[in-house]
Amino acid sequence: MVTVTQLREFIRYAWERAPAVRAQLNSVGMTPEDFKNLDDLVKIPVLPKKKLMELQRDHPPFGGWNAVSVGEMQRIFTSPGPIYDPQGAGEDFWRWAPALREAGFGPGDLVLNTFSYHLTPAGFMFDSALRSLECVVIPAGVGNVEIQVEMMKSLGATGFTGVPSFLMALIKKAEEKGYQFREEFNLRKAFVTAEKLPETMRTHLAQDYGIEVFQGYGTADAGCIAYECTERKGMHVGKEVVVEIVNPDTGDPVPPGETGEVVVTLLNKTYPLVRFGTGDLASLLTGSCPCGKETPRLSGIFGRVDEAVKVRGLFVHAQQIKKIFDDFPEIKRYQGRVNRSGYRDELELWVEPAQTDTFNSGLVARIKDRAREILRLRVLVRQVAPGTIKEESVLIDRRKWD
Ligand SMILES: [Zn+2]
Incomplete structure (x- = not known):
């Protein structure tokens, strides 16, 4: 610290x-x-x-x-804005190496780096971090899925860096080509960032393909800001x-x-x-991490500040509503609805249970507790009949301001 x-x-x-x-x-x-x-x-x-x-x-x-x-810099990149991003001296300028080490990357790993090497810094960020850990890098970049699958297989790539949806796309392509991914590929570790990693996808990748996925958070301007330890509970x-x-x-x-x-x-x-100011929305976890590291932990990134709504002065983002219900498979559909009752904001969670007989006061209490943990807000929970929740959005603001 x-x-x-x-x-x-x-x-x-x-x-x-x-x-x-x-x-x-x-x-x-x-x-x-x-x-x-x-x-x-x-x-x-x-x-x-x-x-x-x-x-x-x-x-x-x-x-x-x-x-x-x-003149003293190594490279200059650009990110949307446009904003120019410098790469200064040093072998791991953006500090991703500790994050990758925590995820199990080390000497001799053969890593498919699928971040873009063109104009934006992400490709070089991970390339330099991997090289500093003595990993061998396949500078794959974006696209060419078919070639990437063949390279992964014939070279025996052991690791992946990129966004999680692209890892899934590579696996699907391998399966389309008739390969048994788990048996015929050596890929067992992945480090992802820049995109939401649903816990269901993480579990799917571990259980069905034997790939352990770790994630981190950073920006083009700042490089690595936070990353998961082996506990994988916050960054x-x-x-x-x-x-x-x-x-x-x-x-x-x-x-x-x-x-x-x-x-x-x-x-x-x-x-x-x-x-x-990154414009990203997150919270810090309270309490210490079982791994023993004393550094503060980010809960995860919920989204952009300008996409969030404020309820009783607190930010609520659709991703947080999704996170609440990650733990409740017995709820089939849900939606957060922000209303105004008198001068007070109310957040009501509409829920459609998978089976009506699983819905009881114990479940309601657990949903409320989880919501309180994630949002720091008291919420209302209302069971609605199947088919009531129409809109796609999991968070809607129904307040009228005069
Ligand atoms: Zn930890």
Whole structure:
């Protein structure tokens, strides 16, 4: 975990070299000496992604956030925005190696890296991390599913990095070609990010194909932010990163366990982002991890801030509603409905049980408990007749504002 001394040293470094960091501190009258404890970070305004984009446009290429000159960098990428992303010195610049090591990747592994190598940084992010762990990389990139399947098989690839849906697509293609995936392929480990990994898919991949899947969270701008340990219950915040969960309207941290925007401070010598607002929605898990690591854990990423609705001041995202019902196979269909009752917001969960006789007060209580755990909200649960839930969306906002 980052200490206050490390943070102050880093802020001083960035303040001296990156004009944008200096301006960010100046805007609230702060200097590096004002960092007496970690909470002092909160006094610095959050840098939203949109503002980073504008600053880059006005002061190309990096908007003044780079602490080294362009000539000292390894590569420059672009991500949607457009935003330019630098790769500075070092063999694992984006810090994914510890995440991959935790997922079991190591010397001699032959890994199919299916992230794109073109323009965006993801391909090189994982390539460099895998190489630093002495894995052999097949730089597969996106597409060419058929060729990738043949390479995986004939080379005996042992690992996969990419998005989970692409791993499924490769397996399906192998099966279409008449291969027995589990018997004829050596692929047994996968690291995925950048896309939702449903727990049902993780179980399916483990049970039916013998593939252990780990996931991480990062962005093109920041690299690795958090990743799963062997417990696979939440993602530990990575090294050189300070994560805050904040109210996006004010930039203030929310109470522990509540949902808010992920804001990261990156102790990076090339690209020192201070309080960068990712626009992603998550919460921090309370309590310690059985693995023994002391670093804070992210619950998982629920989605984008601008897709969420606010209920009694708390963010609720459709993915959170899905997460509640992951644990209830006895519920066939469900939908979260936000209503206004007097001056109060209500979140009502409509549920259609698979069999009506399984629905009882014990089940309702368990759903309410799980909802409370995930949303930090008291919810109402209502059983509805089969076929009542019409809309596809699992979360709808029915409030009328006059
Ligand atoms: Zn852990």
